[in-house]
Amino acid sequence: MSSFFPFFSPFLLFLPLFIAHPPSYFLYSLSPLYLLFFFFPFFFFFFLSLVLFFLFLFFLHFLLFRLTFFFFFFVLYFSWRIFVVRIFIAHAFISVRFFPSFLLLFFDSFV
Known part of the structure; x- marks a missing residue:
């Protein structure tokens, strides 16, 4: 028995395990790819929760910005229309009231 003692090691006890799973398996188990699949x-x-969150x-x-934009667009539509009508009324009043002076300035530029 003592003559076989140098050839005996605890590694021989795990020899069937290494035959079933070669050392490359244990090296591969330390690779990031294996960790990725392990923690898949x-x-x-x-990442699914991140995607759903975004x-x-x-x-x-x-909902907050696009729909509020449409809401304010339709709500302020009439007020903007009244504002534009007021601008046209004011423009017409100013044009009719000061039309001769504008006409004089227009012709005066050609003299």
């Missing part, structure tokens, strides 16, 4: 459910749900932010932005 965590990464998957983490989609939620996008729709929240759409």
